[in-house]
Structure formats: structure tokens, C-alpha cells
Amino acid sequence: MPLAGETLFLVGRIQGLTRRRLDTLVRLREGKLAARPGRNVTLIAFGHSAVARALNDGRVGLPPGMPATAALISENVLRRALGLLAPPPEVDRSMGRAEIERLSGLSPNLVSCLVLFDVLEPVDEHFAWGDLVAAREAARLLKQGVAIGDVLEASVALRRRGGTLAEARLTEGPTGELLRQVGGQLAELSGQLTMFGGQQKPRSIDDLLGEAEEAEAEGDHATAESLYTTAMRADTADPVLPFNLGNVFQAQGRGPEAKVAWQIAVARDPAFAEAWYNLALAAEDEEQTDLAIAEYRRAVKAQPDWGDAHFNLAMLLTEVERFDEALAAWQRFLEVEPSGKHAATAQKAIALCRMKIQQDKAQAG
Numbered sequence: 001m002p003l004a005g006e007t008l009f010l011v012g013r014i015q016g017l018t019r020r021r022l023d024t025l026v027r028l029r030e031g032k033l034a035a036r037p038g039r040n041v042t043l044i045a046f047g048h049s050a051v052a053r054a055l056n057d058g059r060v061g062l063p064p065g066m067p068a069t070a071a072l073i074s075e076n077v078l079r080r081a082l083g084l085l086a087p088p089p090e091v092d093r094s095m096g097r098a099e100i101e102r103l104s105g106l107s108p109n110l111v112s113c114l115v116l117f118d119v120l121e122p123v124d125e126h127f128a129w130g131d132l133v134a135a136r137e138a139a140r141l142l143k144q145g146v147a148i149g150d151v152l153e154a155s156v157a158l159r160r161r162g163g164t165l166a167e168a169r170l171t172e173g174p175t176g177e178l179l180r181q182v183g184g185q186l187a188e189l190s191g192q193l194t195m196f197g198g199q200q201k202p203r204s205i206d207d208l209l210g211e212a213e214e215a216e217a218e219g220d221h222a223t224a225e226s227l228y229t230t231a232m233r234a235d236t237a238d239p240v241l242p243f244n245l246g247n248v249f250q251a252q253g254r255g256p257e258a259k260v261a262w263q264i265a266v267a268r269d270p271a272f273a274e275a276w277y278n279l280a281l282a283a284e285d286e287e288q289t290d291l292a293i294a295e296y297r298r299a300v301k302a303q304p305d306w307g308d309a310h311f312n313l314a315m316l317l318t319e320v321e322r323f324d325e326a327l328a329a330w331q332r333f334l335e336v337e338p339s340g341k342h343a344a345t346a347q348k349a350i351a352l353c354r355m356k357i358q359q360d361k362a363q364a365g
Helices: 019-028 048-053 075-081 097-104 108-116 129-143 148-160 205-217 221-234 240-251 255-268 273-285 289-302 307-319 323-336 343-364
Strands: 007-011 043-046 071-074 170-172 178-182 185-187
Touching (some): 043 075, 071 075, 071 108, 097 108, 097 129, 108 129, 205 240, 255 273, 273 289, 273 307, 289 307, 307 323
Parallel strands (some): 007 043
Antiparallel strands (some): 178 185
């Protein structure tokens, strides 16, 4: 699905992406990410974290103010539009939506809901055998009284561990959580759904992340640290979790721990530009110039239109008198931000670099 000309609003979050990076990726594809609901929205993407918006009849709750004409897409559809996810596997997709509804016993709304949260992944409204198996498993659970939100959450948890609802046989545990049936035994569905014991339903990764971000915003760093750490143990792939934890450490003046957390973030996702940027700033503070330059270069490679990263790289190269490299960096910065607040600084720096380069050539000649 092309994003050019679309105004996108995201409901929930996309695993592994900060909002700033998502905004950049959308703009690179000539779209726009809306900050709030409005009549100009043409495309509404539902992140997997938004499963609580699903109603038991299959409808989904939209934020107020959304136009009825806006198209709804899933997290995986958005990821593919952004180039972050490979196309669906090439398998036989010979079933239409009506056939899926008839053979699973699900209503049209419920089938649409399962598609919106990637439980089913049709291509051009054509479904595969695995989609039918997943639809039937969802129908079985719903018939037993399991809430649609729990079915969706279970599917998300399975996918994060490399499985699908089509491959799993699920049942309710003693506190209402969904568990897998494996060889006649009840097994954990994933760390996401079994992190807490007791009689309360476990919190999901997205619940933990939301609580952690709220605590961080309120300056409750101890609570935020605890929640981010717990979430990281359960989800070993999402780079946003260690990145945010690093920011909490930094806010407490715990620089070495912050760097370790950001290094975990880029190990999970080498294209995580924000983490490279923070690592570069930390290296500058420690006067590790070569390391800082290398990490700024990684940041701009991961996010080519990030003006601040280009500016810092160019400034640092100028300060250490690597004028040839600095000239190229300043020119690239002006390509990214030709009329920004630092444009005049860049123009002066370019003149300085050219003068120094000419002086060096004259001395060498």
C-alpha cells in the first residue's frame, strides 16, 4: 500500500519504532503522520498494542473526530508500506472472505477485526489455508467465552515468539490467561502473558510500556526503571524498551548504565538512529571524538534526513579540523535543512572549511 499523499493516524504503537522515527519513515514515503485525530486523516493504522479497542462483536473503537471515509490498515500492512517487513509468503490463497466467514462461523465484523490485527493476513482479499485454521481457532475460543481482545493479544504474543494462532491450541488458565496445550500439558503462551502470578490477569508488554512512559513523564524514575526492566526481560526484541530505559538512566545521572542500555537498543536494531545519536552525545561528553564521529555517522545512515545528527557530525568534524570531511557534512546538512535555524551557521562553516582546505593545499604545494 503506497503512503504518498496519505495522512496517517496511528492508534496504539508500532513495536520497535519511536513516534519520531515513524514520522520520518512516513515522510520519506511522501505521506504525513497526523499528531491528532481530524477530518484530514485518510488512513488509520492500528498497532498491535491497540487490541483493547476491539469489541466482542468485531467492531473497533475509533478515536473521536475520525472521518468515516478513512481506510483502516493493520500494523503489518503499515510495516510493509514502510519497507520494514517482507511481503507475505507466497502460498495458495484461493479462498475469499465469504468462504472464510462460512467455514469458520465468524461474522463479517469479526473476520475484519482479525485481519486488522494480523491474525489473518489476506492478500488482495484472498485468504490462505492457514488463515482459515486461525479463524477457526479464534471462533472456538470466542464460543468458549474468551474475549476478542484476549484472542488478539494471544495472537500478537505468539507472533512475537515466531508462532501463529493457526499453529497453537489455546485454553484459558486458572486466572483467565490463555495458555498453550502441548502434549496434554499446559504451557506458557509467552513471557508477555505470564510475567506475573497471583489472581490478577497479567499485564501485557504494551501495558507495561504505557505505565513506564507515564512514570517517566512524571519523573518517577525508579518506577519507570522497574517497569522497563521487566518488559525487557519478557520482550527481547523491541529496541524501544532499552532505549527508553537508557533515557531514564541518563535522567538520573547514571551515564555508564545509559550507554549499556542504548547499546542493547542498537544491538536489537542496528538502524535505531536515536540510540546511535545518544551514544554519540555520550562519547562527545567523554571526549572520545573518533567514537562520537562514528556513531553520528551510524545515526545519519539509519535516518538520512535527521538534521540534528548531520549538524552535530559536521560541527565535530570542524572542531577537530578534519575540514574535507566537515565540508561534505555541512553540505549534506544544508541539503536536509536548507532554510533551518542553523543554515547561516552552516554557510559560514562551509566558507571556513574551504578556506582551510585551500590554505592546506597552498602549504603542501
